[in-house]
Amino acid sequence: MRIGIDLGGTKIEGILLAPGGIEVLRRRVETPAGNYHATIATVGSLVSALEAETGCVGTVGVGIPGAISLATGRVKNANSTCLIGHPIEQDLAAAVGRSVRVMNDANCFVLSEASDGAASPLEMPSARIIFGIILGTGVGGGIVVRGEALDGRNAIAGEWGHNPLPWPRPEEQPGPRCYCGKSGCIETFLCGPSLDADYRARGGCAASTREMVLRAENQEDDVAEAALQRYEDRLARALASVINILDPDAIVIGGGISNIQRLYKSLPDRLRDYVFSDSFDTMIVPPKHGDSSGVRGAAWLWSEAEAAELAKLWGTKGLPKRSVGNPS
Missing domain, CATH: 3.30.420.40 (ATPase, nucleotide binding domain)
Incomplete structure (x- = not known):
């Protein structure tokens, strides 16, 4: 299973995809405007909700309205300015209890349409x-x-x-x-x-x-x-x-x-x-997928082969505990 998150300025959308790009569940919540720490917590809660409702565990990809600086590892060029300067990849990983892949939301959009759109x-x-x-x-x-x-x-x-x-x-x-x-x-x-x-x-x-x-x-x-x-x-x-x-x-x-x-x-x-x-x-x-392309593309940041391999690992070892500390 693969989970995609589209982190927008006004809403955060989550989707859980089965193999073959089949949509299993989708949920949308409001973005805590201007509040970075609350935004991280909201993404963590959304991932938990998707998994609790389906009984599935998935890889997590997140599309953001900006980019991760290769020099600092922190967000740059984001029109949601509260994200700028934060190590969002690490903070999201702590919030969901596993590695997270983060990419610009426009890249996620085109990845979705090039994958199955x-x-x-x-x-x-x-x-x-x-x-x-x-x-x-x-x-x-x-x-x-x-x-x-x-x-x-x-x-x-x-x-x-x-x-x-x-x-x-x-x-x-x-x-x-x-x-x-x-x-x-x-x-x-x-x-x-x-x-x-x-x-x-x-x-x-x-x-x-x-x-x-x-x-x-x-x-x-x-x-x-x-x-x-x-x-x-x-x-x-x-x-x-x-x-x-x-x-x-x-x-x-x-x-x-x-x-x-x-x-x-x-x-x-x-x-x-x-x-x-x-x-x-x-x-x-x-x-093809309209407004859903961004969130689907975030899920596609992990390949089906990677998702299947990690599912086997999680099935035998379980997932690490989610962090309860504050993000950076």
């Missing part, structure tokens, strides 16, 4: 390189090559959201200020809130992104249509810079923006204007 060997047998992006409250990215999620020399592989928007228009310069301290980052143009803000700044009045898209599709709102076209062009420019370097077989789009179906039709045509090639064949697809 939209870009899996079953769906795309010849695909070797998969780039996954999350377009939600923030903008993240991850890379899987031949089934393995890449973290890179500095643990920032796939962090395209904090590169500048390519080929900026005069009105896009210097760009909005980003929480990372720079201006004009891709994230500031492509996160969900930026689409809404761009629409409203030009007089838009729809109550939600979904309503805005519907009004544009029904030709009821020229402001909405113009905002979506600007967004699509910016997304194409941002992806073209990745394609020109990585040349992936497929791109999987996740996050709330992935529900805008027109993107999958418009993006290939727009990308042909920016990609440095005489042809463009990269597949651009929505996630």
Whole structure:
């Protein structure tokens, strides 16, 4: 059995997968906002609840909105800032009583879709390189090559959201200020809130992104249509810079923006204007598992073979006692 945890800013989701990626149980709880120690304890309680309810013990993988610094072993680059500077891998291991694997949540997302999702060997047998992006409250990215999620020399592989928007228009310069301290980052143009803000700044009045898209599709709102076209062009420019370097077989789009179906039709045509090639064949697809991709990918941080081997060990020796001390 494998347990995946998706540690988000507002919710923590847990899932227990049986061999073959079969979902056995899923639970979701609120994240203790701004409280690192309470967050660690909540993850420990969630793992305990999943195991108590099913009578199973599993490996534990956790996706976080940041990365583990290879220099310090502590969290960096997290938009959930209460995590920054803490040795989360060690603290989580103490909370659940066994080794834990931790990876950036965007990497978990693309690992899920490359393992048994939209870009899996079953769906795309010849695909070797998969780039996954999350377009939600923030903008993240991850890379899987031949089934393995890449973290890179500095643990920032796939962090395209904090590169500048390519080929900026005069009105896009210097760009909005980003929480990372720079201006004009891709994230500031492509996160969900930026689409809404761009629409409203030009007089838009729809109550939600979904309503805005519907009004544009029904030709009821020229402001909405113009905002979506600007967004699509910016997304194409941002992806073209990745394609020109990585040349992936497929791109999987996740996050709330992935529900805008027109993107999958418009993006290939727009990308042909920016990609440095005489042809463009990269597949651009929505996630098979939707919002569940992150938590499933966290479970996939342990292979089925590893999970089976550890289950045998735990069956004979049992699990170590959970730590009752405070995390660091």
